[in-house]
Amino acid sequence: MSALPTTLVTLEDIHAAQARIRPTCLRTPVLDVPHPVGGGAPLWLKVESLQRTGSFKLRGAVNAVAVLGHEAKTSGVVTYSAGNHGLALASAARTAGASATVVMPETASAVKIRATRALGAAVLLRPPDEFVAYAKHLATVEGLALVPPFDDPWVIAGQGTVGSELLDQVDDVDVVVVPVGGGGLIAGVAVALKSSRPAVRVIGVEPALAGDLAEGYATGERAVWSRALTGRTIADGLRAAAVGELPWAHITALVDDVVTVSEESIVSAMGWLAANARIVVEPSGAVATAAVLEHRHRLGSGTTVAVVTGGNIDLQSFASLVGSWPTLG
């Protein structure tokens, strides 16, 4: 990968990504669901948990590997990941005939580790405050091509295809709510949305326990939290210590608001999604829906799309989290 551009990803980059990922990634469905807090405004889900590998991350990984082209095959690829990007990169690399090495924090979800290994990748586990540096070290000393999980224009462009697709799928979108970990998804989605429909409100959501972006967005200066802090949230995919610098540039330019949700709201949203949309969602995948539950007035009115980002969770954890959710109706 070349040096990061100082400019933002463009709609053309996203359209080029869409063409590259078409053979490999699903155009995921949108589902309309009864609004959980009433009020009559349509609520749609963009269901990336039904994407191959169980998350939107496949889009960015496939785009980045496609751009690497022959280099990926000759050198192999490496990344650091809380899980879903690693799983996605393992899949993208296997499709491209490249070897993949994924460094995950020791706290990564067991189901993500297993699934990544099952795709033929080498998975290395390191402490949460060391795994990022270790992957970068490996890239240098082993000559592997680094495919970062979010701080990368090709990854951002790939994730942006979520935004261009949902504009095709849902009429008259007013508000789009997007989970934020490292910020790659919201960066790409914001470009896709604001380029085509500037009046759309794009809203980022973090767990309050990993609310580094909410803090930075309020002060105007990118905040970096410790992994000890962000590691407290159940949303294992959103424990990045900070958004990346390139995502940050996109977010400050394009995102309308950043809100945080409680751990209770996240679990409640998982149950709500299981009962009302009949999907299995991991905690990180439920935070946009949690924001709809917790912050309906702040998000703004009109047709709302919550992006459901991933569904990789072991069934025992899922069952124990949602099994006590009260059935409404």
Add this chain to the structure above:
Amino acid sequence: MSALPTTLVTLEDIHAAQARIRPTCLRTPVLDVPHPVGGGAPLWLKVESLQRTGSFKLRGAVNAVAVLGHEAKTSGVVTYSAGNHGLALASAARTAGASATVVMPETASAVKIRATRALGAAVLLRPPDEFVAYAKHLATVEGLALVPPFDDPWVIAGQGTVGSELLDQVDDVDVVVVPVGGGGLIAGVAVALKSSRPAVRVIGVEPALAGDLAEGYATGERAVWSRALTGRTIADGLRAAAVGELPWAHITALVDDVVTVSEESIVSAMGWLAANARIVVEPSGAVATAAVLEHRHRLGSGTTVAVVTGGNIDLQSFASLVGSWPTLG
């Protein structure tokens, strides 16, 4: 509704149904999943649990109510249902501005009863061996239009749109596996498939504990079981005492095989679907996938589509059924 025709539903009936249901029913996604027992043949799911109201039943109900037209609004509609057809009819009636009365067995799933009432329908509960007759009685004495759950050409044509859609969505289909309760779905799907692609194998699946069709298919004579027998299966949507006479005519003409699955396979398939396709499926919705797990050789080789019919189950039951499913990978 007029008297049952002696002829089978046609592909034209299904195309007409498709046009009628388009504004109301989702074109549900197909998902490709790793084949659970290996072997390399592609396995796709046609995910009707993501249909509005949580099952394929909305298709037939909307088609039948549309054909009734003004009659539905003036007289109101009534049906008997294990749950999903009643829920679907309540939704179709509300959209059409008609009142709906749904008679369910006292053993119906609580979540289906609640959801049907939430759509404004009157739900009456009767013993499992009386609810069908009671609904027919109500139709006569109250002058309500009866929309049967499966023994009806408009309902069969509506359900057949599942088949025409999946042919559009999956290339080179070889085998389609369909759950059977009253037989309306497999009747319509078989017409859609065999009319367009005669070499496709269409296979019906029942719980062994409600295996009336498997028995009848083997002997050549439609079998009727007692509700006491069929009521033993966990698959509450597949407890019909027999397939309807009109579905039976379609099945004997068009279906290639009928297999049964164990209760253990059904629960295992629910867990497999939650872990691998990340969807919440009720027991009835998992039986086609259970057949893929249990009968891979008998089903035949090649590209296989398992129809996932419904996802209406309370989360406590779901959690207790799938929570102990061993994660593979």
